[in-house]
Amino acid sequence: MTAPDNAEVQSATTSLEEYLRTQQDLVKEASLALPHSFSQCSHSLGYIRQPVYLCQTCPEAKGICASCSIACHADHEQIELFPKRHFRCDCPTTSLAHPCTLHKRPELENTENTYGQNFNGLFCRCHRTYDAATEKEAMIQCLACEDWFHESCCNLRERPPPRGSTPPPEAQAEQSTQPGAQIRSLDDSVQTSEAARASTDTGATTAVAINENADTDARTDASDDELPPALISSDDYETFVCGACVQRIPVLKRYAGSSEAVMVGRGACGWVKLDGEEGDVDVVGRGDEKEVTEDMVGAAAEADVTAGMKRPQEDPTAPDAKRRRVSEQPESHASEQPQITGPCQAPARGPAAERVLDAVARGDHSVGTGDVFLTRENFRERWCRCGQCLPSLEMNKFLLEEEETWEPPEDEDSGLSLEELGLRALNKVPRDQAIDGITHYNKLRDHLVNYLRPFAQEGKVVAETDVRSFFADLVEARAKATL
Structure with a gap:
């Protein structure tokens, strides 16, 4: 097997750098999309104005808060209904069979919640469903x-x-x-x-x-x-x-x-x-x-x-006859x-x-x-x-009054890199367990360095099969050690 030339090694190195940058970009995007902490259900706050989600996987036409949509129903199909006033999360109540993982004590059904057609997945006076993949209109x-x-x-x-479809003549009519x-x-x-x-x-x-x-x-x-x-x-x-x-x-x-x-x-x-x-x-x-x-x-x-x-109606012959946005007109009173x-x-x-x-x-x-x-x-x-x-x-x-809309609290870990998150988690582990984890990590690091040293000395590119082989050998060695 011939050793790869410098161009191939450089290409592989560049690809690795691009991969790392991609991972960092994904972490940043995730922190922007989900900047909140989803560790507390809003049920204890009572009837408030808050973002509400409809879980279509659960058979009950009820509403769940933003935290429960992530922590309890993340693997379910959901529709975002956006803010609803005077609404209390239904996730921890007896009206939903799916258990709440954040508020584990079952609560009575929310009698003051109002459930319109949105909770059946229908919207507008035309009573249509909403499909983001085909809907063109705002x-x-x-x-x-x-x-x-x-x-x-x-x-x-x-x-x-x-979007992406042509209606038949009957639909066009x-x-x-x-x-x-x-x-x-x-x-x-x-x-x-x-x-x-x-x-x-x-x-x-x-x-x-x-x-x-x-x-x-x-x-x-x-x-x-x-x-x-x-x-x-x-x-x-x-x-x-x-x-x-x-x-x-x-x-x-x-x-x-x-x-x-x-x-x-x-x-x-x-x-x-x-x-x-x-x-x-x-x-x-x-x-x-x-x-x-x-x-x-x-x-x-x-x-x-x-x-x-x-x-009176504005004179169309006036120099400034084009009507400006009302909020930009002089506020006379x-x-x-x-x-x-x-x-x-x-x-x-x-x-x-x-x-x-x-x-x-x-x-x-x-x-x-x-x-x-x-x-x-x-x-x-x-x-x-x-x-x-x-x-x-x-x-x-x-x-008369602009309403406040409750949102989950900010996540203090949002925007941190995986390394920073790992160190923060390590600081929360008991000291003896942390020392034991660091010891095992150092052994894994030394083993990996020894495995990769020949590749570096010979100028060989580390392929996916090489990485898989390394971890397969580790699993096999651990299995033998436990016998």
């Missing part, structure tokens, strides 16, 4: 009910086909009638309104929630790059409330369709934003086959202004004290937004789903606090 979490919604189901964009499909003419909108309403009627009673900036960045900017831009992008709003939640929260209904609570409605030529500045929008619903004329558009604009809008008494300061709702809300209340989603997109960064400080608005706000504290 999903938005509602602040109120904390369910997740597709952008197309909020009429922000046309529903794309699943069905997708074209979804509420997110772009309507390009009045005739098309009338023909598809019935199918759109049928596909979303069941969503009228589905609980929905708002997405907080601190909770997740899985919004429009996470959508597939091939998709067209959404009607309302993630830069245009701070958080989202679904139509079902808007219907049950009076203060949101008062603000709906204003610049601070933008809605989406179906105009004569497609889906448009309703933000208090679109005075020429004529919302078109089922049975509206009549032709939309310029006179009708002008009448709708006049009706919006006379209905009591707080500010940001420093004012909240009003407790006196007349309501909520912006007057235009007829377009009024029609969308009335239709949704009847179960008709042909003109919109009634969702609102809160645009102000400090929206919690800007609500009207009159005698009509304040009770609604106090019943929905998440509109």
